[in-house]
Amino acid sequence: MAIISSKEYLDYLELHWSSTGFMGLRDETNKQKQQRVVEEVIEKLSPPSSIRHLSMEGYFGSRLPNWMMVPATCGFKSLRILRMDKLCCCTQLPDGLCQLPSLETLAIIDAPAIKSVGPEFQSPSSLAVGGGIVTTGSVVGFPNLATLHLDGLCEWEEWEWEEQGEDATVDAMAMPALKELVILSCKLTCLPPGLASSRRHALRDVRLYKLSNLTYIENFPSVVRLKVFDCPELRRISNLSKLQKIEIAYCPNVEVLEGIPSLDSMEMEDRTMETVPEYVTTVTPRYFKLTCNEKLYKSLLTGSSSCEYHKISHIKSCAIDYFRRR
Structure with a gap:
């Protein structure tokens, strides 16, 4: 009855649902009925083509x-910001x-039922046919997306996303304008080749938090800032030729840090750290900061x-500190 699609001057729209009652339902039939209702409602709440900012929660x-x-x-040629939060059943x-031709920021937060992301997510030319994926052309996916936040x-x-062949152009690459990538709390073992493409030149800032199965980060030619936090299986960080600043926190199993000739600043943080990792000897940042436990801190203060x-x-420039007891 709202007929939102006819509101031709609507610029900003928020759609909110309360899922508390739904999540508390034990009767499966009732839950399915509630889902059908909410799915029918959202179909009727289609925004007008003028929308620029859409938020769903x-x-x-x-x-x-x-x-x-x-x-x-x-039809949504003006949409620039899309945020979807608490998609408990999708x-x-x-x-x-x-x-979406104008989309600049995409944030997807709290979607615990998603286990895989196929190539059709970032490629409009990948269509599912008979259970497989068929590539139909070289249409650019997410042509203006600058910020991607997956939490x-x-x-x-x-995350299925293969790098295109040697004959492919930068113009045909998905997310060519991506500058900032933030991923929190998932089970990815690696970042897809299509994201870590040798043709990707806009991506500057990558932040990875609580990726429990991530084992390596490599081959990002344009990344300037990298932060990794609580990635217990991470073993290797390599071939980031323009990396200037790196922050590593609570990643105790990193063994290799190489291929980062432009590194200027390095920060490490881990209250459980008993020794300085060996890979620190292989890099030469201008500035190094370490926050560790009091025992290691006192040991380093004694110098040689x-x-x-x-x-x-x-x-040349080191700052050492330790975690104070509360």
Whole structure:
């Protein structure tokens, strides 16, 4: 009855649902009925083509609306910011978002039912046919997306996105304008080749938090700032030729840090750290900051008499601190 799609001057829209009652339901039949209702409602709440900022929170349908799918999204030529928060039951991201021509910021937060993201998410030319993926052309996916924020996809294990062949141009690459990538709390073992492409030149800032299965980060030619926090399986960081600043916190199993000739600043933080990692001896940042436990801190203060000091002695400017007891 709201007939939102006819509001031709509507610029900003927020859609909120309360999923508390739904999540408390034990009767499966009743839950499915509630989902059908909310799915029917969101279909009728399709925004007008004038919309520039759309926010959805608490939606508990099992699928997102058809107006987010191909080819309906082509009508939203002005949408610049899209935020979807608390998608407790959605199992698949819509494959029409990549066709939004003006989208600059995309944030997907708390979507625990999503386990994999296929190539159709970032490629409008990848269509599912007979259970497989068929590439139909070289249309650019997410042509103006600058910021991608993926947080709380806690069961997300696979991101299928292959790098294009040698004959492909930068213009045909998905997300060519991506500058900032933030991923929090998921089970990805690695970042996809299509993201870590040798042709990607805009990506400057990458932040990875609580990626429980991530094992390596490599081959990002344009990244200037990298922060990794609480990635317990991370072993290797390599081939980031323009990296200037790196922050490593609570990643105790990193063994290799190489291929970063432009490194200027390095910060490390871990209250459980007993020794300075060996890979610190292989890099030469201008500035190095370490926040560790009090025992290691006191050892490093003794200078050359410490068995750990030689690992940082080659760095001109060092700042060492420790975690105070509360």
